[in-house]
Amino acid sequence: MKAEVARDKLLSNFEVLQHINDIKRRQKQSSASRHRSALKTENLETILLELHTYLGEKAHSAAAKQNPADIKTFMQEISVYDLEKAEKLQIINIAPTSLVTLYCLIEEYEQRFTEEQGNHMLELIQKYLHPAPPPPTAGA
Known part of the structure; x- marks a missing residue:
């Protein structure tokens, strides 16, 4: 399924x-901006905290370990595939670590790519996108 209306920027x-x-x-640098309403500031702080918790280092997300240079290089190297x-x-965003996950992210994967191409994509992901380790299991 393709989106009918394109966004300006993803x-x-x-x-x-x-x-x-x-x-x-x-x-932190601008304490003068503290004169806004308390509710507006509280809502913004809540959103920032929750997003940072979800995406930040403690969440073990791939985003916390990525950097612009690696993303740019990844985009250049992955451009050989028609994605x-x-x-x-x-x-x-997801930095998949298995072919199964890659299948889920790419539409009609089986018709468009071979297993070798998928493995090459996973190598590029591992090299440049720094996938997060799987979360610990409850029994471990």
Whole structure:
């Protein structure tokens, strides 16, 4: 299924995390902006905290370990495959570690790519996108 209306810009989790960190940095530097309403500031702080918790280092997400240079190199190397922008974005955000997950992210994977191509994509993901380790199991 393809989107009928294209968005102006799609953001990766890494870009959202960078933006949140920039906002937090500006807030610390600018104490004069504290004159806003308490409710508005509280809501913003809640959103920033929850997003940072979800995407940040403690969440063990791939976004927390990625950097612009690696993402750029990944995009250059993955361009040999005919992937849609949304598929590339999902790959960057999720950083899959298995072919099964890759199948889920790429539309009609079986018709478009071979297993060898999928394995090559996984190698590029491992090399440049720094996938997060799987969460610990309850019994471990």
